[in-house]
Amino acid sequence: MKRKEDVFAVARDFMRSRVILTAAELDLFTLIQEGDSTAEKMASRLGADKRALSRVLDCLVTFGLLGKNGDVYSPTEEGAPYSMKHPESSLPMLLHISRLWDSWSDLTEVVEKGPGSEQRPSRPMDPESRRAFIGAMHVIGRTLSEEIARSLDLSGFKKVMDIGGGSGTYTIAFLKNNPRMRAVIFDLEDVIPMAGERLEAEGFLVRTDLVQGDFYRDELPTGCDLALLSAIIHQNNPEQNLHLFKKAYRALEPGGMLLIRDHIMNDSRTNPPEGALFAINMLVNTRGGDTYTFAEVEKGLAEAGFGNIRMLRSGERMDCLVAGVKPS
Secondary structure, three states: OOOHHHHHHHHHHHHHHHHHHHHHHOOHHHHHHOOOOEHHHHHHHHOOOHHHHHHHHHHHHHOOOEEEEOOEEEEOOOOHHHOOOOOOOOHHHHHHHHHHHHHHHOHHHHHHHOOOOOOOOOOOOOHHHHHHHHHHHHHHHHHHHHHHHHHOOOOOOOEEEEEOOOOOHHHHHHHHHOOOOEEEEEEOOOOHHHHHHHHHHHOOHHHEEEEEOOOOOOOOOOOEEEEEEEOOHHHOOHHHHHHHHHHHHHHEEEEEEEEEEEOEEOOOOOOOHHHHHHHHHHHHHOOOOOOEEHHHHHHHHHHHOOEEEEEEEOOOOOOEEEEEEOOO
């Protein structure tokens, strides 16, 4: 991004983003799929301004997300997954991004005053929205989880503990690629039922124990020789991560391994680029979260007691892996 025209283009991207997020908030793709396919019908159903709604819909056509024939709109192949009625709907992910709009708008103030000063609270997620979001995360993460599981030789491990495992996306991938492995998912009370539903649907509930708890307050289940922290450490400050590493160390069997999946930054903190951007996301949405360098993760793991700490994988898509082993 060297030419000023490129900078201007990136700076203007918020305009396209805002159109898409407004479409998500108004649930336009679902309305169209339900048969309200003209601006007049949608405006009537929403109690919205027809002209303003038409301009948003026309933009979605130029983005390739809708088609238009006369005054009738229809979803394209690219736009169809943003209907809530799509079997693998990605609408909840767009709604999650929409919730980030306010916090990202506070970035200048955060830089001036520091995280958590007078930031606007993020919009709360009701139980239905949380369920939809976790479902969307599963759809989006399924391909990467299977890629990661295939890249690892875990044949020597008997039981994996997925800490904060959500609906079990990585648990399913690990079990699928390691037929003799069993699993434990440890997550909050309102998340565990979602994991049970997903695992039963995928045929892996019989090989999985579901344990509810809060890894910030509770000890972790014992009896596992492999533990996974997948996209967890970025939400924590270094002290919270050290506390969690120590819990994992206590829970693991001797010789057991802790796997960490996250953005792992180089020493200059500029690569991977998505990790640098994600650090801003943590800056405006948490009090102490961040993306961490390998040296920072290594330091915390070593202090917790782990040895043989190494980088197993690097990548651009939050697919870096760091491993540490509890001595036998």
